Amino acid sequence: MxxxxxxxxxxxxxxxxxxxxxxxxxxxxxxxxxxxxxxxxxxxxxxxxxxxxxxxxxxxxxxxxxxxxxxxxxxxxxxxxxxxxxxxxxxxxVGRVMPVVGSFPVLAFLLSVIVFGETVTFTKMIGSILVVAGVILLGD
Incomplete structure (x- = not known):
């Protein structure tokens, strides 16, 4: 590892x-x-x-x-x-708070594209969508 x-x-x-x-x-x-x-x-x-x-x-x-x-x-x-x-x-x-708090990578990804010019790929977009979907599903 x-x-x-x-x-x-x-x-x-x-x-x-x-x-x-x-x-x-x-x-x-x-x-x-x-x-x-x-x-x-x-x-x-x-x-x-x-x-x-x-x-x-x-x-x-x-x-x-x-x-x-x-x-x-x-x-x-x-x-x-x-x-x-x-x-x-x-x-x-805890089970409702943590998924929302844990969604910060989506904002970090979007800001990294704006600030650092990081590339937007299909897999990164799918990952972001899955994070948002996970927050919705776990927050219910």
């Missing part, structure tokens, strides 16, 4: 398990507080990782444009997305 597939499967497993714990935690916690706790754990975890990585190798600081893009990705991908995701989990069923 190649590294790409291994890490993708580990990410899928993690994304699949996380909502169960989050839904349980949100039963008695405000979403903004939950997001704060989650961000704190993430910050602590990556800080420890970077500390040990820096001992074994050099960690380079990114350039200004990379920082701006990464910060914007954090604002949308972590702050906004996670907050709205937690609000959706607070009010909805």
């Amino acid at each position: 190649n590294r790409e597939l291994l890490f993708a499967l580990l990410a899928a497993f993690s994304f699949g398990v996380a909502p169960i714990f989050e839904k349980l935690g949100l039963a008695r916690t405000e979403p903004s507080v939950a997001l704060f706790i989650r961000a704190g754990v993430t910050t602590l975890g990556i800080s420890v990782y970077l500390f040990f990585l820096a001992k074994g190798g050099k960690v380079e600081f990114p350039d200004f444009h990379s920082i701006v893009h990464i910060l914007l990705g954090g604002v949308f991908g972590v702050l906004f997305a996670q907050f709205f995701y937690f609000k959706a989990l607070q009010y909805g069923e």
Whole structure:
């Protein structure tokens, strides 16, 4: 198994398990507080990782444009997305919320065509249609 597939499967497993714990935690916690706790754990975890990585190798600081893009990705991908995701989990069923949240690849695909000029192929269009159909079917 190649590294790409291994890490993708580990990410899928993690994304699949996380909502169960989050839904349980949100039963008695405000979403903004939950997001704060989650961000704190993430910050602590990556800080420890970077500390040990820096001992074994050099960690380079990114350039200004990379920082701006990464910060914007954090604002949308972590702050906004996670907050709205937690609000959706607070009010909805995991089985209905997750398919909708999981439809983000369709928007990412469309934006990648606009921003990066990625090619639109028949299989990518069919895949996008199937994702939307899956969201509809799982959300029912």
